[in-house]
Amino acid sequence: MLVIPTILKEVETVLSQVEQDQLQGLAIQLQKAKRIFVIGEGRSGLMAKSFAMRLMHLGATVFVVGETITPSIEGGDLLVAISGSGTTKNVVWTAEKTKSLGCSVMAVTTNPESALAAAATQILHVPAATKYRRENELKTIQPLGSLFDQCAHILFDTLCLLYSKLNEVDHTLAFSRHSNLE
Template sequence: MSYMETILEEIKSVSQLIDEAEVKQAAQRLVAGKRIFVTGEGRSGLMAKSFAMRLMHLGAEVYVIGETITPAIGGDDLLVAISGSGTTKSVVWTAEKAAELGCDVTAVTTNPESNLAEAATTVLQIPAATKYRRENEVKTIQPLGSLFDQCAHIVFDTICLFYGELNDVDHAKAFSKHSNVE
């Protein structure tokens, strides 16, 4: 089997462990939220940013924590915080602070017993390998948290499909929000 086929098989094996009903519920929470904020570090942070971009295309009012134009977060808002291990200090701190402010916090992590999960209202578990290679993690040929990040991207895109469906946003409506100065 080629590397590419192996990677796809790894992603498939993780995706089969994720309850799609929980993914749909995550989309429903986003629809109910006033504004959406996302946070993450490293490659997981890039997945969060791509998620925010797609949500913007779907008409959401969405912000990335740490960007210069990000406003103050408040009690009616929703935070999506992603960390494979659930222990990334800045992500955990942001989730804890948002929870203190009354926000709905969704943790996206491999570890439902992590500090991030404890700070969250809801946990969306992606049972993939992280850079720590803990005993309970699935095996992977890929380095570091690649499998988690790939699976997170697919989970986020699935949330976006449900979000678009719930808001009656089709390709044409999404395309109208796409950058036109590139």
């Protein structure tokens, strides 16, 4: 078996099920947000941090929940909560708390019936396999939630591309915000 072509086919299968119009709508929600907060645990947390970094490059005011410099969330803010299963306790609790404060919650999950989805004001359904290998999940050759993480990363980069077009941020402007302390 050729591993890379198989992985690419898995990713393509998942991404082909995500509606372009939905992504455009989510990019508009990101644009409208006063500030954007992201949360995820484990590898989903790493995807969240990479998303936050790219949004910062594009001029968004963005924070990672749990970092020491993260302020309190308030009206007009948006939380992007990432959990493949939609059951990660800290992510679900943060989404529920955010919603109770009257802020928007964008859930990124494989499970639109999950506790995270129930706490969300909008859902980005990523129909990929998770570490739980539920009956209705796509089959994958990859370990744990790798397929979800890969697809989430590509979808976040897609959202960033759409966001950059809405805000007319070109490569030169984005690069000017890239770290110069490296």
